[in-house]
Amino acid sequence: MPLPDSVLVHAPATLSNLGCGFDVFGLALAAPYDTIRLRRTGAPGVRIRHLDAYNLPTDPARNVAGVALLALLAAVPEAVGFEMEITKGIKPGSGVGSSAASAAGAVVAANALLGNRFSQLELVEFAMAGEALASGARHADNVAPAIFGGFTVVRALEPATDIVALPAPTLWVAVVHPQIEIKTKDARQVLPAAVPLGLAVRQWANVAGLVAGFLTADYGLISRSLDDYIVEPARAPLIPGLAEARRRALAAGALGGGISGSGPSIFMLNRDEPTAHAVAAALGSVFAELGIEFNLYVGTVAPEGARVVAE
Amino acid sequence: MPLPDSVLVHAPATLSNLGCGFDVFGLALAAPYDTIRLRRTGAPGVRIRHLDAYNLPTDPARNVAGVALLALLAAVPEAVGFEMEITKGIKPGSGVGSSAASAAGAVVAANALLGNRFSQLELVEFAMAGEALASGARHADNVAPAIFGGFTVVRALEPATDIVALPAPTLWVAVVHPQIEIKTKDARQVLPAAVPLGLAVRQWANVAGLVAGFLTADYGLISRSLDDYIVEPARAPLIPGLAEARRRALAAGALGGGISGSGPSIFMLNRDEPTAHAVAAALGSVFAELGIEFNLYVGTVAPEGARVVAE
Structure with missing residues (x-):
């Protein structure tokens, strides 16, 4: 051929x-x-x-x-x-x-x-x-x-x-992209040079949990394991509305999520499509109230x- | 009943x-x-x-x-x-x-x-x-x-x-217990209070690899993922012969291993029983040469x- x-x-x-x-x-x-x-x-x-x-x-x-x-x-x-x-x-x-x-x-x-x-x-x-x-x-x-x-x-x-x-289990992802600029280089500069050992252990315990959750399609475990104790706290000040967006997303049924890459997008993982749409709407509502333009994406892995x- | x-x-x-x-x-x-x-x-x-x-x-x-x-x-x-x-x-x-x-x-x-x-x-x-x-x-x-x-x-x-x-895949474990005393409390005291972020990332990358290796029975991935960049370097001085034991174990076919818990035992994971016995012998040879009494264990998970x- x-x-x-x-x-x-x-x-x-x-x-x-x-x-x-x-x-x-x-x-x-x-x-x-x-x-x-x-x-x-x-x-x-x-x-x-x-x-x-x-x-x-x-x-x-x-x-x-x-x-x-x-x-x-x-x-x-x-x-x-x-x-x-x-x-x-x-x-x-x-x-x-x-x-x-x-x-x-x-x-x-x-x-x-x-x-x-x-x-x-x-x-x-x-x-x-x-x-x-x-x-x-x-x-x-x-x-x-x-x-x-x-x-x-x-x-x-x-x-x-x-x-x-x-492989990933069936997941629906909701992403909000608020129209604010964060340069990857800037997002790197706020990172801590070193992390307390105890916090690093909590982080790699979540890393282990997330891999296990993905490979066994255990949505509860995925939900419990997503949290980032190290990078997100450092970058959160770069993204207005992040904490409130997470709060509303979880209330709307999201498994969990956080900053996508170095931001400013925020992602949330969800078990099904209706939840993902509800979560996307919840994410968008925060930035609408803040007067920040945004795009929403909902889709599968x-x-x-x-x-x-x-x- | x-x-x-x-x-x-x-x-x-x-x-x-x-x-x-x-x-x-x-x-x-x-x-x-x-x-x-x-x-x-x-x-x-x-x-x-x-x-x-x-x-x-x-x-x-x-x-x-x-x-x-x-x-x-x-x-x-x-x-x-x-x-x-x-x-x-x-x-x-x-x-x-x-x-x-x-x-x-x-x-x-x-x-x-x-x-x-x-x-x-x-x-x-x-x-x-x-x-x-x-x-x-x-x-x-x-x-x-x-x-x-x-x-x-x-x-x-x-x-x-x-x-x-x-679940764990089929693995044969070889353990050498050199007869030296390490108190758990002492083993904790040598730990670093904080770790460089880059090293923490390498560690949790291995954590992710090891979970994935176990769950997919990927022995090559298990072998590449076992290394501990943070705790073992701090504790290695407490266990004479550790580096040489690892060298001989790997030469004898071990997938990898390290300090068991806070030591002094050293474990090595292996794909099969004959390799595990050869690795145990290799581990023992180091402590025999050092004049340190030891026990060996070989068994499955x-x-x-x-x-x-x-x-």
Whole structure:
């Protein structure tokens, strides 16, 4: 079967941290997603067009998807290049893995055009080059679920990248994106340099509980294990309304949640769709009262990561 | 069916911490175990006899199993008392849950004599009273596996005790108990008060990996996830030969391991029995060369905790 000359890829939004699992956990969402059209060309290099209004860089060395593609191309011996059209369905800076989705989508598309010669783990490595451009740090907590789908654990980045891809039980996710800006770098600067041992133990007890809850579909355990004792308290002052949003979400039936990635989005996990919609409304009500514009997303966990939807 | 007047219980040794999961993980071992004969009497209170040579206290208020029984009796309205004969198969101070086994065995036996009116979680609470006597801290990382069996996660002690009992895959455990004394209180004093955030993240990434490895029977993942970056480095100076023991155990095929509880025992997990015996021999060789007497144990994980074996 000849390789396609062009593919269309959907690349999912992702939640990183997922409560207690700072820098480690990730979850792929069925919506929103970025759409990437990639064409193989004989001319080496990467050309980028944006089909949205976000005015992102078209210089591949300054574009997260471009940088990811360049990292992939550096591992390809033959002379090949790409033309990429990006339609961002995930608002940049929202904290649901916008840059990771574009980077993941680009390398999944390129891999399809090159006969799928790279493993998913190799694609994570290429996409991390894009993340390094976006946030100043090479991290995989969003690109791992954007590539593998489902629930992912970034067990290690050194000495080798070690991603554990796990299935997630049926969950409905409600996300509110208040229109305030938090830069990832700023969100990193408020983090404590060190944490009391007792608090670290409570945190990794929750980490253990959340993994067990996901793998045994124990919703009560998931609900009890989500809380983040370390990172969220440090970042909470960056997000007005966070405490009240959590309170109303739990009252509306959410299992639990927290800040998505470095924010400002807030996610809540829920057992079913009606609860997720009620929780989304509860989240939105807080920011409506605060006079802060917001977007809401409700959807399931995506069992797959970025994938070819058409040639 | 009338209640028995007397039961014989086996209560297993346990590994706590289990590498990366300080204060959280526990694993029940098929051997060694304590044997407890408990008889119900009409005379309130607890009388203790020891059928071993360890010269442990017979005053119930100063004996871990006695204190656990007294805690249980405080929740029993009727006038009832117990006569207890303890035969310790687990050497006190070895770091494989000796006090937890006696406390767990005592309350499991008492529960059988009282019509099993208490849940396993309640039995953990009673047994923790014994642990508080033994170590100065109310902790559940040994009593949880000693009651539930298998692999346990102490997700929280406050506001309520939350134990997650999980199945373990087939594993063979090799344990060396070098005859050096480490008091639990001393082992606590060397712990750091705070840990760098980056190290805490690496630790909880391993915690996540180990839970996932156990639940998916992924031995490679178990092997990569066992390492403890925080507690073992602090306690290693208390155990001469630890680093060399680990080196030889890994060379002999162990998946990984570390200090059992607060030491001085060292455990290694293995995929099969022949490897476990080779690893035990490798562990023993280190202490033989150091001129330190030692005991070796090789056995499987116990799927059940303390249990009635005869009436």
